[in-house]
Amino acid sequence: MEPDRQKFLAYLAGQGLKSTRQRDIIFDAFRSDGSHVSTEDLYLKIRRDHPGIGYATVHRTLKLFTECGLAEERHFGDGQVRYEWVAGKEHHDHLVCVRCGAVSEFEDEDIEALQQRIARRYGFTMTSHRHELYGVCSSCGGED
Amino acid sequence: MEPDRQKFLAYLAGQGLKSTRQRDIIFDAFRSDGSHVSTEDLYLKIRRDHPGIGYATVHRTLKLFTECGLAEERHFGDGQVRYEWVAGKEHHDHLVCVRCGAVSEFEDEDIEALQQRIARRYGFTMTSHRHELYGVCSSCGGED
DNA sequence: TTTAAATTGATATCCGTTTTCACTTTTGGA
DNA sequence: TCCAAAAGTGAAAACGGATATCAATTTAAA
Ligand SMILES: [Mn+2]
Ligand SMILES: [Mn+2]
Ligand SMILES: [Zn+2]
Ligand SMILES: [Zn+2]
Numbered sequence: 291m292e293p294d295r296q297k298f299l300a301y302l303a304g305q306g307l308k309s310t311r312q313r314d315i316i317f318d319a320f321r322s323d324g325s326h327v328s329t330e331d332l333y334l335k336i337r338r339d340h341p342g343i344g345y346a347t348v349h350r351t352l353k354l355f356t357e358c359g360l361a362e363e364r365h366f367g368d369g370q371v372r373y374e375w376v377a378g379k380e381h382h383d384h385l386v387c388v389r390c391g392a393v394s395e396f397e398d399e400d401i402e403a404l405q406q407r408i409a410r411r412y413g414f415t416m417t418s419h420r421h422e423l424y425g426v427c428s429s430c431g432g433e434d
Numbered sequence: 435m436e437p438d439r440q441k442f443l444a445y446l447a448g449q450g451l452k453s454t455r456q457r458d459i460i461f462d463a464f465r466s467d468g469s470h471v472s473t474e475d476l477y478l479k480i481r482r483d484h485p486g487i488g489y490a491t492v493h494r495t496l497k498l499f500t501e502c503g504l505a506e507e508r509h510f511g512d513g514q515v516r517y518e519w520v521a522g523k524e525h526h527d528h529l530v531c532v533r534c535g536a537v538s539e540f541e542d543e544d545i546e547a548l549q550q551r552i553a554r555r556y557g558f559t560m561t562s563h564r565h566e567l568y569g570v571c572s573s574c575g576g577e578d
Numbered sequence: 579t580t581t582a583a584a585t586t587g588a589t590a591t592c593c594g595t596t597t598t599c600a601c602t603t604t605t606g607g608a
Numbered sequence: 609t610c611c612a613a614a615a616g617t618g619a620a621a622a623c624g625g626a627t628a629t630c631a632a633t634t635t636a637a638a
Contacts, residue, residue: 308584308635329626344587349626367509367564369595370625385558396552401545405567408540413572414529420511421565423549428557452604452615473595488618493595513626514594 294321294360294377301358315340316351324375326364326384326393332373366393366422383420387427394427438465438504438521445502459484460495468519470508470537476517510537510566527564531571538571 298317302309319336320327327335333348352373355361364372366386381402385394401421409416442461446453463480464471471479477492496517499505508516510530525546529538545565553560 306584310585310635312586342587346587346589346627347585350585365509365511385553385556387558388561394556394558396556398548398552401548404542404545404548408542409529409567409569412529412538412540414531414538414567414569416567416569417532418568419566420568422563423553423558423560424562424564425553425558425560450615454604454616456617486618490596490618490620491616494616 297377298355298358298360301354307354312343312347313351313354315343316348317355320352320355320361320373321375324361324373326366326372326374328370328372330370365420367424383422385423385425385427387430388424389426389430392427392429396423441521442499442502442504445498451498456487456491457495457498459487460492461499464496464499464505464517465519468505468517470510470516470518472514472516474514509564511568527566529567529569529571531574532568533570533574536571536573540567 295317298313299309301307302313316332316336320332323332323335329345329349329352332352333343333345336343336348352361355375356363356373360375360377361373362376364374364384366372366384368391380397382395382397383401385396386392405419405421406416439461442457443453445451446457460476460480464476467476467479473489473493473496476496477487477489480487480492496505499519500507500517504519504521505517506520508518508528510516510528512535524541526539526541527545529540530536549563549565550560
């Protein structure tokens with residue numbers, strides 16, 4: 291079995307939670323399209339093939355993915371939480387197009403190191419960070 | 435007259451808006467304590483001396499300050515918008531203590547330059563960015 | 579199979595933000 | 609100074625995404 295699914299099932303078992311048909315469906319749907327989707331996004335996508343699955347269940351299941359480390363929440367300032375499948379991905383930060391909403395990813399170890407140095411200078415034990423660049427992407431015409 | 439107030443009055447005039455007693459009061463209160471306050475924070479503070487001023491007016495006036503560039507919105511992930519008086523301050527980013535909520539400020543021109551380089555590499559016209567370090571501040575005991 | 583515990587999905591509730599609207603205030607011209 | 613048009617105010621309602629509720633259903637261990 292794939293290690294991601296394994297991890298999810300292990301988390302459920304460890305918490306005394308149950309494996310269900312809905313959770314399997316949501317797992318598959320999210321894993322195959324887990325790039326910065328909102329609960330609404332994923333709910334609407336799933337509903338096409340599985341009309342019975344409720345919004346609340348999608349919401350709760352995304353929280354479960356987050357709790358067990360398979361997913362992370364993203365907040366890009368448009369007032370809704372987005373979720374990203376992070377299993378097997380390196381840490382990265384984001385560029386967000388303010389015109390079309392496209393999200394790109396970047397990683398820069400120099401910045402990461404500088405951040406750590408700043409935290410240390412402030413006697414700060416850094417547990418996480420958020421770094422987002424907002425602007426106009428190339429296909430939205432950064433030239434005009 | 436102070437240039438900040440001047441700027442505000444000029445903005446109002448330019449937009450066909452009016453100068454009011456309430457806006458003056460909110461201007462003074464916010465300018466003298468405009469460090470990452472929520473609308474609620476400022477409303478409660480103002481209400482002590484001016485019980486007649488409504489939450490909606492505080493909200494609308496903070497938006498005006500933001501529109502004219504005297505203030506900026508901050509989103510530190512606790513679900514409420516905070517406002518900061520930025521007139522006369524240099525650009526900076528933030529360290530946020532996840533335990534006590536304290537906010538410190540930092541600026542690092544190396545990071546700023548690296549950011550610009552990344553944006554350029556992606557053909558991205560960067561208009562703003564958000565960079566926050568989350569963790570435990572020194573007085574909350576990063577040692578335990 | 580039995581049964582206790584967890585899950586589900588429709589719906590209600592929460593809570594910060596924003597809008598509404600009847601009344602008041604500002605402001606520029608008469 | 610007075611007037612009228614336009615904007616502002618504050619209490620309350622509406623909004624919207626996230627979360628909680630609860631009766632019915634499903635899971636899984638015995
Ligand atoms: Mn990402
Ligand atoms: Mn600041
Ligand atoms: Zn774009
Ligand atoms: Zn602290």
